[in-house]
Amino acid sequence: MKRKKQGNVKKGSPEWMATYSDLVTLLLCFFAVLFSMSSIDAEKFQAFINSFNNSVNMFMGAETVGKGTAIGNGINQLPDFEIMYYEHLNMDPEVEGDNLEELVQEFKDFIAENGLEDQIAVEAKDNYIKLQLIDDTILFDTGQAELKVDAIGILEILSKELIKYRENQIKIEGHTDNIPINTEKYPSNWYLSSARAISVAEYLIEEQGFDPKKISADGRGEYSPIVSNDTHEGRAKNRRVEIYIYVDEFDEILAE
Structure with missing residues (x-):
């Protein structure tokens, strides 16, 4: 009886994870647009930021976008996101x-x-x-x-x-x-x-x-x-x- 040849096992994260990561990034951008079009409570926005910053990294070894950190690290995926957000709304949180x-x-x-x-x-x-x-x-x-x-x-x-x-x-x-x-x-x-x-x-x-x-x-x-x-x-x-x-x-x- 001939044995079936085993396929090469790819190393790293499953292929579906890259697609899922892209989806999460798109959702994040979508919410950012919603925020930019609404009246924002600065304290609630900071809590929103912190909730992402403190999230558990689900994608160990995942690819990064630009110069940001891994996708699983939430909002930090977008470098200086909070500063960019306030600049977009012409707001300075320290003023x-x-x-x-x-x-x-x-x-x-x-x-x-x-x-x-x-x-x-x-x-x-x-x-x-x-x-x-x-x-x-x-x-x-x-x-x-x-x-x-x-x-x-x-x-x-x-x-x-x-x-x-x-x-x-x-x-x-x-x-x-x-x-x-x-x-x-x-x-x-x-x-x-x-x-x-x-x-x-x-x-x-x-x-x-x-x-x-x-x-x-x-x-x-x-x-x-x-x-x-x-x-x-x-x-x-x-x-x-x-x-x-x-x-x-x-x-x-x-x-x-």
């Missing part, structure tokens, strides 16, 4: 912090021009601007959540600058000191702080025309103090309302 500081300075100038330095503090944090309404005695009566006349006046002035951010997500946070409250209307500081945040949110929506879809209210009670509650002064600082403006599109706001 965002400077733009945010510029927006904060505009708020500070506005607050100073209107004599509200003792009532409102402003600072930049990551991807948002935080406005802190400092003196709660101007905002609310003790144990109450209805805005006082002076508080309405402050919010009315502040809204003239805040309206620039009407398309951004805005969160209102209410905070209290650690003195317990237990009334029929407000069983705890959580209820009171939430009601105060809602009062500010309702004013912005009902009196200043902000989109309720862009506004949220959150009560933190006594659980996020900025200083110790051991003194009268410390407790006064902890009783506050904070407005968080989440800023994603800097250029549009700066152009206004």
Whole structure:
């Protein structure tokens, strides 16, 4: 009986893997085009990049394209892809912090021009601007959540600058000191702080025309103090309302 001759066994990866690699590359390019035509959240895009960078290399010994690394190493297959992407959109990921500081300075100038330095503090944090309404005695009566006349006046002035951010997500946070409250209307500081945040949110929506879809209210009670509650002064600082403006599109706001 004649034995069949065994064919030559090709070394390296199977031939189908090259075709599959090409398909993956085409899909990657397709998604890149989709990204270039859409409005991108920089943080989400960075997470997208990282997910590819951290992927397991499935194609050990696979061919590379250009000067990139192996196809199985995901996004790194395209050299300097992230830099190319931002350049294509005329975006610089390292400039965002400077733009945010510029927006904060505009708020500070506005607050100073209107004599509200003792009532409102402003600072930049990551991807948002935080406005802190400092003196709660101007905002609310003790144990109450209805805005006082002076508080309405402050919010009315502040809204003239805040309206620039009407398309951004805005969160209102209410905070209290650690003195317990237990009334029929407000069983705890959580209820009171939430009601105060809602009062500010309702004013912005009902009196200043902000989109309720862009506004949220959150009560933190006594659980996020900025200083110790051991003194009268410390407790006064902890009783506050904070407005968080989440800023994603800097250029549009700066152009206004």
